Amino acid sequence: MKKFEIVTDENEYKKLLEDASIPLESLALLAHAYAKGGDYEKAINIYLVTLKRVKGKDEKQYLLSTLGKIYFKAGFLHRGSEVFLESLRLHPRNEESLKYLSVVYEQLQEYTKAQEVLDSLEELGAKVRLQRIYLKALAILKESHFTDMQKKRTVAQSFYGRAFFTTKII
Numbered sequence: 001m002k003k004f005e006i007v008t009d010e011n012e013y014k015k016l017l018e019d020a021s022i023p024l025e026s027l028a029l030l031a032h033a034y035a036k037g038g039d040y041e042k043a044i045n046i047y048l049v050t051l052k053r054v055k056g057k058d059e060k061q062y063l064l065s066t067l068g069k070i071y072f073k074a075g076f077l078h079r080g081s082e083v084f085l086e087s088l089r090l091h092p093r094n095e096e097s098l099k100y101l102s103v104v105y106e107q108l109q110e111y112t113k114a115q116e117v118l119d120s121l122e123e124l125g126a127k128v129r130l131q132r133i134y135l136k137a138l139a140i141l142k143e144s145h146f147t148d149m150q151k152k153r154t155v156a157q158s159f160y161g162r163a164f165f166t167t168k169i170i
Contacts, residue, residue: 024050028063031070040074061090065097077104095124102131111139133158 031046047067054060064087071080084101088094098121105114114135118128137155140146146154 024053024059027053028066032066035070035073040070043070044074057090061087061094064090065094065100068097068100072100072104077108080104081108092120093124095121095126098124099126106135106138109138109142111135111142 027046027050031043031050034040034046035043044067047063047070051060051063051067054063064083068080068083068087071077071083081101081104084097084104087097088101091097098117102114102117102121105111105117115132118131118135122128136158140151140154140158143151
């Protein structure tokens with residue numbers, strides 16, 4: 001790690017990262033350390049360099065999934081979704097990438113896409129009933145053409161079902 005800390009010039013830093021003599025495992029460990037320390041920019045740069053050098057499908061999928069999580073933590077939601085989708089192209093049954101992708105879509109207020117990701121998770125055996133209700137409620141609350149009363153009724157109806165409305169609510 002000292003090798004990386006003494007480099008102050010950005011070009012030298014990039015050359016050092018691209019040095020083929022540095023094992024991929026070392027680069028991944030270094031990126032992980034930067035991410036743990038909250039230096040997401042350096043972690044992202046190292047993962048991107050590592051991705052260029054990796055050959056195996058499984059290693060690439062792992063690095064993409066990890067990079068997606070770093071983008072997510074750093075708040076780059078659109079970029080995170082792109083990376084998770086790329087990871088899922090390599091391994092469509094990756095539950096971790098699917099879970100993160102559903103949260104990314106939720107935060108981007110793309111509730112239909114989040115529901116589609118939940119479909120995939122459900123096919124893998126995950127229990128997603130409460131997440132579905134939650135996303136449906138968020139979508140209803142986002143609708144501007146509903147009155148507050150209509151929003152409350154629609155949310156309650158989707159959660160409790162029609163029998164709930166035989167009694168007076170709210």
